[in-house]
Amino acid sequence: xxxxxxxxxxxxxxxxxxxxxxxxxxxxxxxxxxxxxxxxxxxxxxxxxxxxxxxxxxxxxxxxxxxxxxxxxxxxxxxxxxxxxxxxxxxxxxxxxxxxxxxxxxxxxxxxxxxxxxxxxxxxxxxxxxxxxxxxxxxxxxxxxxxxxxxxxxxxxxxxxxxxxxxxxxxxxxxxxxxxxxxxxxxxxxxxxxxxxxxxxxxxxxxxxxxxxxxxxxxxxxxxxxxxxxxxxxxxxxxxxxxxxxxxxxxxxxxxxxxxxxxxxxxxxxxxxxxxxxxxxxxxxxxxxxxxxx
Amino acid sequence: xxxxxxxxxxxxxxxxxxxxxxxxxxxxxxxxxxxxxxxxxxxxxxxxxxxxxxxxxxxxxxxxxxxxxxxxxxxxxxxxxxxxxxxxxxxxxxxxxxxxxxxxxxxxxxxxxxxxxxxxxxxxxxxxxxxxxxxxxxxxxxxxxxxxxxxxxxxxxxxxxxxxxxxxxxxxxxxxxxxxxxxxxxxxxxxxxxxxxxxxxxxxxxxxxxxxxxxxxxxxxxxxxxxxxxxxxxxxxxxxxxxxxxxxxxxxxxxxxxxxxxxxxxxxxxxxxxxxxxxxxxxxxxxxxxxxxxxxxxxxxxxxxxxxxxxxxxxxxxxxxxxxxxxxxxxxxxxxxxxxxxxxxxxxxxxxx
Numbered sequence: 228x229x230x231x232x233x234x235x236x237x238x239x240x241x242x243x244x245x246x247x248x249x250x251x252x253x254x255x256x257x258x259x260x261x262x263x264x265x266x267x268x269x270x271x272x273x274x275x276x277x278x279x280x281x282x283x284x285x286x287x288x289x290x291x292x293x294x295x296x297x298x299x300x301x302x303x304x305x306x307x308x309x310x311x312x313x314x315x316x317x318x319x320x321x322x323x324x325x326x327x328x329x330x331x332x333x334x335x336x337x338x339x340x341x342x343x344x345x346x347x348x349x350x351x352x353x354x355x356x357x358x359x360x361x362x363x364x365x366x367x368x369x370x371x372x373x374x375x376x377x378x379x380x381x382x383x384x385x386x387x388x389x390x391x392x393x394x395x396x397x398x399x400x401x402x403x404x405x406x407x408x409x410x411x412x413x414x415x416x417x418x419x420x421x422x423x424x425x426x427x428x429x430x431x432x433x434x435x436x437x438x439x440x441x442x443x444x445x446x447x448x449x450x451x452x453x454x455x456x457x458x459x460x461x462x463x464x465x466x467x468x469x470x471x472x473x474x475x476x477x478x479x480x481x482x483x484x485x486x487x488x489x490x491x492x493x494x495x496x497x498x499x500x501x502x503x504x505x506x507x508x509x510x511x512x513x514x515x516x517x518x519x520x521x
Numbered sequence: 522x523x524x525x526x527x528x529x530x531x532x533x534x535x536x537x538x539x540x541x542x543x544x545x546x547x548x549x550x551x552x553x554x555x556x557x558x559x560x561x562x563x564x565x566x567x568x569x570x571x572x573x574x575x576x577x578x579x580x581x582x583x584x585x586x587x588x589x590x591x592x593x594x595x596x597x598x599x600x601x602x603x604x605x606x607x608x609x610x611x612x613x614x615x616x617x618x619x620x621x622x623x624x625x626x627x628x629x630x631x632x633x634x635x636x637x638x639x640x641x642x643x644x645x646x647x648x649x650x651x652x653x654x655x656x657x658x659x660x661x662x663x664x665x666x667x668x669x670x671x672x673x674x675x676x677x678x679x680x681x682x683x684x685x686x687x688x689x690x691x692x693x694x695x696x697x698x699x700x701x702x703x704x705x706x707x708x709x710x711x712x713x714x715x716x717x718x719x720x721x722x723x724x725x726x727x728x729x730x731x732x733x734x735x736x737x738x739x740x741x742x743x744x745x746x747x748x749x750x751x752x753x754x755x756x757x758x759x760x761x762x763x764x765x766x767x768x769x770x771x772x773x774x775x776x777x778x779x780x781x782x783x784x785x786x787x788x789x790x791x792x793x794x795x796x797x798x799x800x801x802x803x804x805x806x807x808x809x810x811x812x813x814x815x816x817x818x819x820x821x822x823x824x825x826x827x828x829x830x831x832x833x834x835x836x837x838x839x840x841x842x843x844x845x846x847x848x849x850x851x852x853x854x855x856x857x858x859x860x861x862x863x864x865x866x867x868x869x870x871x872x873x874x
Contacts, residue, residue: 319649
């Protein structure tokens with residue numbers, strides 16, 4: 228029982244970070260309807276950029292973090308302007324293939340710029356962890372979870388209270404209506420990509436404390452797909468809740484199924500979640516249900 | 522379609538209008554192409570011969586993708602996974618069940634087709650991105666099942682499986698030179714099938730489903746059956762490609778069928794122009810040539826200071842990503858469109874109207 232609770236706890240903590248990364252994906256989808264296959268690559272790039280500022284350049288966490296945020300926001304805007312904007316009016320498939328192309332470009336660029344070896348952040352979190360009720364949790368997981376939670380709250384505030392966030396939601400409801408209200412739809416797309424890149428970077432930075440930082444972090448980025456499918460593509464709340472669910476199921480698979488299958492159950496669990504969700508409830512837990520016969 | 526007709530050719534019969542090969546020069550070019558492609562081993566070294574064989578196999582796989590993605594409009598990210606099923610079932614059927622290769626090939630193609638249909642089942646309820654997810658999941662599930670218990674005793678896990686050389690009578694296909702002919706014949710056959718299936722009732726129904734599934738249903742097309750059929754054909758082609766791949770590579774291993782391969786196949790289709798058979802062939806040859814060029818250029822790039830050495834190892838992927846992005850922005854209809862424009866302007870030369 229204790230083993231089970233321990234696994235659930237770790238899963239929830241890990242899932243918090245998944246939620247944060249998936250949030251960036253949902254933001255892009257909600258505002259522009261673009262499916263971003265390069266979210267995992269943005270996560271890895273973010274972690275590597277942050278590492279560059281913290282470790283070789285030796286900046287403090289706050290200053291280095293701020294620089295990384297600026298870099299990623301610029302990168303996101305640049306991606307949108309150079310590759311997604313020219314695709315306006317093209318079919319969904321073309322846009323999906325475009326982000327797949329971006330993903331494979333980044334996959335090769337990352338190791339050539341940052342090197343393929345595994346890196347780690349200078350130790351910024353205290354070692355050890357909390358112990359209570361026979362369960363233990365390391366500070367890395369706890370701080371990652373709390374930061375993710377904080378970021379999600381900031382995003383929720385941003386989308387419900389600030390002018391920019393409200394404009395982005397208006398764009399997601401309808402481009403023409405938003406335009407007639409005086410919102411620049413194009414620049415909202417750029418903002419969406421910038422915010423998505425930054426949230427991926429923060430997620431990558433947090434994961435970088437738990438696993439090692441390398442271009443192969445992109446495989447963790449593929450976890451956003453089960454999260455967004457389970458939560459519903461266009462639901463921020465759904466993605467916040469689905470993150471921990473996916474995290475818990477993954478860790479449970481690692482804990483219970485791995486001894487039977489000689490490893491790898493944790494990696495394949497997210498895809499089983501995808502298939503089951505698609506068959507039983509394609510629009511996810513909280514997604515908007517499109518009434519359409521296909 | 523008629524724009525592509527050479528000037529001065531007037532059809533007097535419907536059969537003539539429908540023919541794939543229309544004029545005497547078409548026949549000439551086709552025969553020359555077949556003879557030339559079969560004569561390739563004479564003037565290629567072993568490295569390029571293996572390149573040609575692999576290219577032909579990939580062409581067959583991408584032709585399968587052409588049905589499901591190009592014609593029917595369902596994005597599939599699992600073609601390499603389906604190819605894995607074809608390869609492994611061939612190897613297992615020969616090794617464990619004692620089939621001859623020539624029986625194992627159609628059997629494993631059918632097995633792959635049926636499994637592809639199973640993974641196409643979500644298309645009953647979802648489309649677009651959701652279906653891409655389902656096929657992505659299938660890619661991972663298939664590879665995982667191959668490498669983990671309980672199936673790994675059958676498939677050899679990460680070590681892979683060997684396939685004995687196929688034989689007909691006294692001829693043993695144990696070298697690249699001999700296997701080349703089998704692969705080449707199959708490639709021409711599959712191109713012919715693909716071209717023809719696209720022209721049948723079913724092929725036209727695929728296009729209708731791609732352009733508007735609602736309108737297709739109103740026209741009396743069973744949309745769901747159509748989508749499943751497209752998955753079945755894609756699986757069939759992938760199965761044949763995988764089956765031909767097994768004796769070529771001799772030891773099949775999971776890394777031959779990674780997600781990266783699936784993505785490359787999709788990229789090849791897009792670069793070539795997703796809506797045509799010629800486009801699929803062009804795309805594969807173009808990307809494979811670029812890949813080969815980057816392999817050759819890679820070492821020489823290391824001499825460029827600063828940017829050279831780090832880029833050299835990853836040149837292939839960088840070029841591939843760039844090519845996809847550039848094509849989607851500047852020529853979304855792919856190489857095929859350029860080829861058609863060239864043909865038309867050549868035929869109308871010197872009158873450009």
